[in-house]
Structures are given as C-alpha cells and as structure tokens.
Amino acid sequence: MTTAISTSEIIYPSSDGEPIAETYDHVYAIFATLQILRQYLQGRRATVLANQFLYYAQGFPKLRVAPDVMVIYDVEPGGRDNYKIWEEKQVPKVIFEFTSKGTQEEDKTTKKNLYEGLEVEEYWLFDPKGEWITQQLQGYRLKGDIYEPITDSCSQALQLRLAVEGKLIGFYRLDNGAKLLVNDELIAALKQETNQRIEAEAQAEQERQRAEQERQRAAELEALLSRYREQFGDLP
DSSP states (O other): OOOOOOOOGGGOOOOOSSOOOHHHHHHHHHHHHHHHHHHHHTSEEEEHHHHHHHEOTTOOSEEEOOOOOEEESSSSSOOOOOHHHHHHHOOSSSEEEEEEEEHHHIIIIIIIHHHHHHOSSSEEEETTOSSTTTEEEEEEEETTTTTEESSSETTTTTEEEEETTTTEEEEETTTTBBBOOOOOHHHHHHHHHHHHHHHHHHHHHHHHHHHHHHHHHHHHHHHHHHHHHHHHOOOO
C-alpha cells in the first residue's frame, strides 16, 4: 500500500555540494554584483540572492535551479536558505548568469527557456572571460511571453545601465548617471569571502581526490587478495 506524503514533509535542500562557479573571475564577478545590488536596493522591500536554489514547483524538490544572482521585488529583505516561489508569491524580476564556454549551452537554452516560462522579466548573461559572448554581456527582456534581446544595455527592472568593465559589470543609475560603487570595506570583505570560498572548495576537492585514491588502493588490494586466493586458497 502506498502512503501519501504531505507537502509539508517534503525536503527542499539548500545545497548540492557543487562549487559556486568555475573560476575565480566568475566567483568575484558574482559576489561583486551581489554586493552592489544589495547596497543599491537597501531600504527597499526587495532581496538579492546568489547561488541559492530557486524552487518553482511545489511538491517537486528536484525541479530547481540555482541562478548566480537573482533580484526579487515585493518580498522581505534579507537572505534565505533557498527561495520557493509559491511561498514568497513573487517570481524573480531579474536573473544574472555568469556564463562560460562550459555552461554556454545550458545558459543560452535550458535556463533561458525556463526563466522565460517562469516570466522572469529580465535575463542577463555575462561572460567575464569573453569565451563565447563577443561583447561579454547580453540581456533579454520579456515582451509578451517571449524574450527579446536588450539592445541598449539598460535594465528597466533595475533602472540601471549596465557596462562591461573588464571582468566585472559596472552599474549606472538611469536617473542621474551615477555609478554604483562598493566602498573599500565591502571590497575587502568581498575579497576575503571570495578567497575563503575558493580555499574551501579547493580543500573539498583535495579531500575528494584523497578519498578516491583510498578507494583505488582498496580496490587494488582486494584484486591482489583475490588473485592470491585463486592461486593459494584462503589466507591462513
């Protein structure tokens, strides 16, 4: 007999153990954008989240995506372990993906189609290394239910103009042209947080490699013992 599971008993994980991004450039660009937009929206009923699961179908925890940065309006400010659309009653207004050659197909097809279907108003792709987006930055805005390319580099949802500045996105207010800056204290904290994340991921990779080496040694020993038993029988 099958027992029905209450939706309240379904677990929605907040992490999958995967690294936040492929390279230092991507990690730094993600956290710089996160800090700049958080500071810009401070005092407003909005939140900015980075690399956290976005769940979009209640009762189906495997239906999720982890946008690099997402901006949500008309919700309580502050962080969350994850974001569930049916609880917050708001779809992200703007999503940024910091893309690379390795994530190109997913970013420009799978995620683009998903965000379009969820009616995310703007979707921005930023390629810090310029691996496949020649101009590094490409935005899309919903027109009806279809994404159309943004040609003026302006985010109507954020009321900001976006500019490529090396391996980062520069943000400028549309009302007065002022650039959004991160103060020295935030920059120092950002660098520290980025370095800590990279060190933690490097340590986790070392542990994974060490465990794999141990597994291989155990397998080799087992194979050696198996050959010994075939030739001489069980060990005394």
